[in-house]
Amino acid sequence: MNKWIFQGNPTRFNVDAYLLDNDVITWSMRQQHLANYIEIGDDVFIWRSDGNEKGSSGIVARAQVISLPQDYINSEESAQYWYEDVTEVYLAVRLKVLEVEVENMLKRTNLLQHEILQHLPILKIRQNTNYLLTADLGAALVKEWEEAVEKSETQAHLQVKESNTGIVLSIPASSTIHLIECYHIHAFPSPRSYNYSNLVTFRKKGGAMRELYTVIGTFVMDVRHGVVNETIERFPTDVQVRIRQYVEERARDFGFEKPEFQFWVLCFEQSLQHEPQAVKTYNGHVYFTYKDLISGEPYVKISSNQTTNTKADYIHDFEQEMNELKVTPIEETEKEQIVKSRIGQSSFKKALLSFEKKCKLCGVSEEAFLIASHIKPWSISNHHERLDVDNGLLLCPNHNQLFDKGFISFLNNGQIVVSDSIDDNTRQFMHIQVTMKIKLTDRQKVYMQWHLENIFR
Ligand SMILES: [Zn+2]
Numbered sequence: 001m002n003k004w005i006f007q008g009n010p011t012r013f014n015v016d017a018y019l020l021d022n023d024v025i026t027w028s029m030r031q032q033h034l035a036n037y038i039e040i041g042d043d044v045f046i047w048r049s050d051g052n053e054k055g056s057s058g059i060v061a062r063a064q065v066i067s068l069p070q071d072y073i074n075s076e077e078s079a080q081y082w083y084e085d086v087t088e089v090y091l092a093v094r095l096k097v098l099e100v101e102v103e104n105m106l107k108r109t110n111l112l113q114h115e116i117l118q119h120l121p122i123l124k125i126r127q128n129t130n131y132l133l134t135a136d137l138g139a140a141l142v143k144e145w146e147e148a149v150e151k152s153e154t155q156a157h158l159q160v161k162e163s164n165t166g167i168v169l170s171i172p173a174s175s176t177i178h179l180i181e182c183y184h185i186h187a188f189p190s191p192r193s194y195n196y197s198n199l200v201t202f203r204k205k206g207g208a209m210r211e212l213y214t215v216i217g218t219f220v221m222d223v224r225h226g227v228v229n230e231t232i233e234r235f236p237t238d239v240q241v242r243i244r245q246y247v248e249e250r251a252r253d254f255g256f257e258k259p260e261f262q263f264w265v266l267c268f269e270q271s272l273q274h275e276p277q278a279v280k281t282y283n284g285h286v287y288f289t290y291k292d293l294i295s296g297e298p299y300v301k302i303s304s305n306q307t308t309n310t311k312a313d314y315i316h317d318f319e320q321e322m323n324e325l326k327v328t329p330i331e332e333t334e335k336e337q338i339v340k341s342r343i344g345q346s347s348f349k350k351a352l353l354s355f356e357k358k359c360k361l362c363g364v365s366e367e368a369f370l371i372a373s374h375i376k377p378w379s380i381s382n383h384h385e386r387l388d389v390d391n392g393l394l395l396c397p398n399h400n401q402l403f404d405k406g407f408i409s410f411l412n413n414g415q416i417v418v419s420d421s422i423d424d425n426t427r428q429f430m431h432i433q434v435t436m437k438i439k440l441t442d443r444q445k446v447y448m449q450w451h452l453e454n455i456f457r
Contacts, residue, residue, distance in 0.1 A: 003138030
């Protein structure tokens with residue numbers, strides 16, 4: 001992999017805003033003779049030139065090449081960052097922005113004093129856009145940059161803590177907590193929308209919190225075939241080792257419920273005295289103040305209910321509950337009972353409620369009455385099917401009974417089919433009409449087909 005410096009001129013376009021606003025950016029390839037050396041995955045450091053402010057130049061971001069050089073024309077979106085009209089077609093590459101460090105940028109004045117980096121070509125020839133670095137310079141620059149990023153992360157922790165009103169994200173993790181404490185890695189199905197706080201703690205069963213961490217790195221990885229080398233190679237070797245061991249052990253003992261996982265690289269900050277517990281227990285993630293958590297009090301108040309009401313969160317909470325059952329050594333039948341009794345108020349229901357808030361058939365909307373039923377029954381579903389929200393149907397008690405026992409089912413187009421074994425009276429009493437039709441997702445249709453063939457009578 002090659003290492004590059006790409007330069008941008010803040011008098012021509014708003015370099016900082018462009019980097020801060022966008023995950024993917026386009027950068028011109030003016031030194032066309034270098035285009036052949038661009039490879040996908042190359043490291044690119046973004047150099048913001050002086051512009052009108054003398055002495056302000058230096059490296060402000062790190063990015064990664066995600067396309068080979070191609071002809072581009074400015075889109076409307078990118079044009080808003082330009083102070084001039086750029087209408088011509090130009091050769092450019094697409095970059096994924098990894099880190100932006102406007103505060104702790106690598107300043108030109110400091111680089112000039114660096115033993116190795118003083119030889120960076122951009123310090124001598126200042127007008128180019130693209131600079132290809134030698135291996136030595138590239139390695140030294142990566143090291144220097146990583147130190148700057150680490151420094152700014154440390155500053156961020158200190159700020160949060162010093163303010164004493166810092167918010168700590170608390171995540172229930174009873175079944176994986178030993179992995180978290182052992183490897184200082186946390187992973188959860190992606191996407192999931194925590195309101196981000198870089199102070200985080202994990203709750204054991206019962207709600208006790210033992211250790212406080214900061215999040216020092218994040219990435220998303222497809223874990224189906226184990227660790228993806230390219231995804232973690234930007235981390236120091238010791239972190240890479242921890243990630244590998246975490247993935248291996250979790251895959252063996254616990255499993256990954258989804259292909260895509262968000263990973264957090266954690267840094268241990270401190271132990272919590274008396275292992276505080278929340279005054280009120282709650283299954284999902286909650287927030288405490290840093291001040292309360294370190295107060296030494298055995299019970300602490302949940303400081304904020306910034307729980308994000310998204311489907312992803314509910315589904316995750318449900319999966320978490322189910323996985324806890326999975327690792328608890330109890331009989332299958334007993335498990336089924338626990339699941340069934342929980343379904344009434346579980347996050348599986350909440351997940352379904354986030355799609356639709358009433359009985360699919362009659363529109364009863366009182367949440368307390370609605371039942372989250374599995375289309376393919378829980379008892380004969382595999383692990384994935386048990387957790388799959390598409391295998392769920394929200395119905396009122398009457399319609400749930402009819403559906404569960406196979407008196408009604410649905411065709412692929414959502415049209416109801418009613419068993420001959422219920423008479424007209426019952427149909428009327430149960431509010432069933434042959435014209436009823438519901439909406440099914442493509443994946444629900446698969447489960448429904450199974451119901452039609454196996455449960456419908
Ligand atoms: Zn109903």
